[in-house]
Amino acid sequence: MSYVSVSFPQLLLSLGLMAMAIAISSHNRLGLERDLAVGTFRAAVQLFAVGLLLTFVFQNQNEHPSTVFGVIAVMVVVGGWTAARRIAHGPGTAVLFRYATFAVLVAGVVVLVPVFLFVIRPPRWYEARLLIPISGMILSNAMNGVALVFERVFAAVNEDVAGVEQLLSLGATPRQAVERHVRAAMNAALRPTINALLTVGLVALPGMMTGQIVSGTAPDEAVRYQLVIMYQLVAVAAVAGALAARFARALSFNEREQLRTFPDPRVR
Amino acid sequence: MLLDGVDLRLAGQGITTLGGPSGSGKTTLLRILGLLSDPDEGQLLLDGEDVRTLTPHAARRRIALVAQAPVMFPGTVLDNVRTGPRLAGEELPEATSRELVLRAGLPPELLDQDAQSLSGGEKLRVAVARALALRPEVWLLDEPTAALDQNRANLLVRLLRELATEGAAILVVTHDARVLDQLEGPHFQLASGRLVEARPLSGDAS
Numbered sequence: 498m499s500y501v502s503v504s505f506p507q508l509l510l511s512l513g514l515m516a517m518a519i520a521i522s523s524h525n526r527l528g529l530e531r532d533l534a535v536g537t538f539r540a541a542v543q544l545f546a547v548g549l550l551l552t553f554v555f556q557n558q559n560e561h562p563s564t565v566f567g568v569i570a571v572m573v574v575v576g577g578w579t580a581a582r583r584i585a586h587g588p589g590t591a592v593l594f595r596y597a598t599f600a601v602l603v604a605g606v607v608v609l610v611p612v613f614l615f616v617i618r619p620p621r622w623y624e625a626r627l628l629i630p631i632s633g634m635i636l637s638n639a640m641n642g643v644a645l646v647f648e649r650v651f652a653a654v655n656e657d658v659a660g661v662e663q664l665l666s667l668g669a670t671p672r673q674a675v676e677r678h679v680r681a682a683m684n685a686a687l688r689p690t691i692n693a694l695l696t697v698g699l700v701a702l703p704g705m706m707t708g709q710i711v712s713g714t715a716p717d718e719a720v721r722y723q724l725v726i727m728y729q730l731v732a733v734a735a736v737a738g739a740l741a742a743r744f745a746r747a748l749s750f751n752e753r754e755q756l757r758t759f760p761d762p763r764v765r
Numbered sequence: 766m767l768l769d770g771v772d773l774r775l776a777g778q779g780i781t782t783l784g785g786p787s788g789s790g791k792t793t794l795l796r797i798l799g800l801l802s803d804p805d806e807g808q809l810l811l812d813g814e815d816v817r818t819l820t821p822h823a824a825r826r827r828i829a830l831v832a833q834a835p836v837m838f839p840g841t842v843l844d845n846v847r848t849g850p851r852l853a854g855e856e857l858p859e860a861t862s863r864e865l866v867l868r869a870g871l872p873p874e875l876l877d878q879d880a881q882s883l884s885g886g887e888k889l890r891v892a893v894a895r896a897l898a899l900r901p902e903v904w905l906l907d908e909p910t911a912a913l914d915q916n917r918a919n920l921l922v923r924l925l926r927e928l929a930t931e932g933a934a935i936l937v938v939t940h941d942a943r944v945l946d947q948l949e950g951p952h953f954q955l956a957s958g959r960l961v962e963a964r965p966l967s968g969d970a971s
Contacts, residue, residue, distance in 0.1 A: 662801050663836045667849040668826035668899065754821035755801055 500712050512537070554625050562623035569632045576601045576640035580741075584647045586655035586759050588748050596744040597643045604639040604737035605632065608729050616725055631726065634705065638730045639737035642686045646738045649682035650675070650745035654756070661756055671750040679742045686738035690731050697727060767793045768804070768958045775903060775934040780925055780948050783938045784963075785955030791938045794955065795905050798936065799830035812902065826853070829901035833908040835892035837880035842866065842891055845880045849899040857898055869894035870920040885912035893924070904928060904935040910944055922947050 515537045522529040554564050577598025581590045609632055613619060619627045654661055654675055664674040697703060702710075705726060709719040751757055768790045775781055785791055796802040797809065800821055809816045816824055826849070838845050846862045863873045869890040875883070880891055889912055896904070904925070910918040922944055929935055939945065945952065952963045 659832070659836045660838065663832070663838075664848070664852070665801060665822070666799055666825055666828075666830040667852055667895065668822050669852045670822045673852055753800075753803055753817075755803065 551625070551629065554629070558621075558623055558625045565623045565625045565628055568625075568629055569636075572633055572636045573602050573605060574598055576636050577643075580640045580643040580647065584644075584651055587647060587651040587745075588757075588759055592748070593647060596748070597640075597647070597741070600643045600737050600740035600744065601636060601639045603740060604642070604733045605636050607736050608639075608733040609635055612725065612729055630705075631729075634726060635729050635733050638690060639733045641689070642734040642737040643741040645686040646682045646741035647745055649685050650678055650742060650749070651759070653678035653681060654749050655758070658756060658758065665754065665756065671746060671754050674756075675746055675749060679746055682745070683738045683742050686741075687731070687734050690734045694727055694731060697723075703727070768797075768955075771807075771955075771958075771960045773936075773953070773960060775936050777902070777932050777934045778929050780929050780935040780937060780950040782945060782948055782950065782952045783936060783955060784940055784945075784952070789955040790958045791955055792907065795830065795907055795936075795938060798903075798905050799828055800825050801830070826899050827901055828903040828905065829896035829899065831889070831892050831896055831904070831906045831909060833889075833911060834885060835888050835895075837883065837888055837891065840880060841877050842871075842880050842883070842894075843876040845891055846876075846894050846898055848895060862894075862898070865894040865897045866891075868897060868924065870917055870924070886914075886917060889913070890917075890921075893921070902933060904933055906935070906937045906939075908939055908941070909937065910939065910941045915943060918943050919947075 515533060519530050519533045521527075522533060550568070554568055558565055577600075578590075578594055580597040580601065581593035584590070584593055587593055613628070613631075617627060617631070657678065661674045661678075665671075693703075703723050703726075706719045706723040709722065710716055714722075749757060771794065773781075773794075783791060783794075793802065797804050800809075800816060811819065811824060811827065838848055843859065843862055846865055847857045850857045859876075863876060866873055866876060871887060871890045871894065875887070875891075880888070883891065889909060893909075906925075909921055913921060918941065925935055925937065925948075937944065937948070954961045954963050
């Protein structure tokens with residue numbers, strides 16, 4: 498089996514697909530033409546930039562294994578920042594950023610290190626080809642888990658200030674007073690990953706497995722790889738969500754166990 | 766500044782009433798006394814002890830805060846009445862819950878009803894029963910008779926008198942003449958954040 502590559506002229510041909518979408522938007526007056534045009538361009542620039550960066554890292558990994566970890570560190574920080582953005586009714590991006598980054602980092606380490614050490618076992622401990630894409634998938638799921646938990650906990654508490662304070666009045670600890678909201682938030686954070694687990698293969702093949710099969714890997718091998726990844730995705734969402742829930746709860750109260758209310762969001 | 770120079774002493778075995786126009790700081794004062802907010806300055810003593818030295822959730826168990834429109838937790842009236850003890854890991858026997866509901870002026874048949882479907886007046890009395898379950902030393906009530914008819918308002922006043930006799934210190938925020946006429950304890954007015962004594966404490970009630 499051989500790898501079939503896509504040349505630049507062939508790639509340009511695929512722009513016809515975007516033209517199709519733009520034509521539909523224009524014909525139906527959806528007003529999405531501008532976003533589609535910008536998106537076409539941005540996606541290309543971002544992916545080519547990442548491609549160049551990865552090429553550079555792959556070429557230099559033997560002399561500088563640290564560049565591999567530099568890339569992963571950037572993923573952690575960007576993931577933390579993204580998860581901390583646009584959280585309404587929270588203490589603001591500046592405060593949440595630290596906690597989000599910590600949660601993404603810890604969850605990523607807890608889930609990635611053992612899998613690389615015992616399951617995937619790369620030929621070299623800094624093997625960029627394996628470390629970077631897999632870390633990327635896992636860290637972005639951690640990021641989504643943290644963002645969902647932050648979003649949900651702060652919103653739910655803000656909606657139920659009277660209920661939470663009523664529980665406090667009856668002697669609830671902060672943990673007890675928001676238990677219901679925290680549980681619902683963690684549930685919501687795990688839900689998308691669990692749904693993916695339940696429906697995988699029935700409708701769509703996961704991206705990584707598709708990629709492996711397209712590039713010539715035997716399907717049964719791609720399946721085993723994909724399963725490891727999916728279990729990792731679940732675990733990382735659980736760990737990141739649990740940490741984020743703990744932080745959100747701590748940030749919702751002051752040291753006198755009083756509910757803190759945050760002025761309406763100007764966190765964008 | 767919402768409240769300024771407020772000096773208030775709630776005596777055990779006494780019922781203090783507090784009035785004042787809306788926006789004068791009554792709710793803020795109740796929140797501070799209920800330990801849900803801290804004053805910027807000043808001290809709050811509970812039985813002679815600075816509340817800042819106490820564990821907040823333990824101290825709150827000793828103070829009942831009954832809001833004007835109390836929140837009902839999901840579940841039945843029984844679940845609601847059991848909430849306080851449950852938070853401390855104790856299960857209130859159903860018979861005890863029945864007595865508390867009865868004492869708060871509700872028919873015991875209500876125990877199995879969905880608490881959130883009750884009327885405003887019923888919710889208020891569930892909140893009273895819910896607070897009774899913790900045997901608080903201090904009661905803070907915000908316009909408790911607003912949703913009650915004359916009869917039920919009288920029953921509530923009678924309950925408050927009983928609680929005071931049993932030793933509780935009670936503060937009732939109210940404009941209700943039906944209540945004020947029946948309670949002879951000290952009465953205060955809050956006016957733009959300052960406390961004015963309108964009717965002095967009769968006799969020694971410390």
